[in-house]
Amino acid sequence: MKSGDRTKKLRDMSEDELGRQDAEMSEQMFKLRFQWAMGQTETLNKIRELRKDKARLLTIMREKSNG
Numbered sequence: 142m143k144s145g146d147r148t149k150k151l152r153d154m155s156e157d158e159l160g161r162q163d164a165e166m167s168e169q170m171f172k173l174r175f176q177w178a179m180g181q182t183e184t185l186n187k188i189r190e191l192r193k194d195k196a197r198l199l200t201i202m203r204e205k206s207n208g
Contacts, residue, residue, distance in 0.1 A: 147194060
């Protein structure tokens, strides 16, 4: 999925849904970091992508809370 599509999907979510999505992403990040530590190198791209998605999510959450 392209980043523009992900951003549009996040913008359409409510604040509660964004909070749940944030919790899910945090859990996924923990699991991916654990896999990375165990030597599964294919997780690096997933970690990078998830980190960027989480930053998009947090930006949108801030926009909704301020605006």
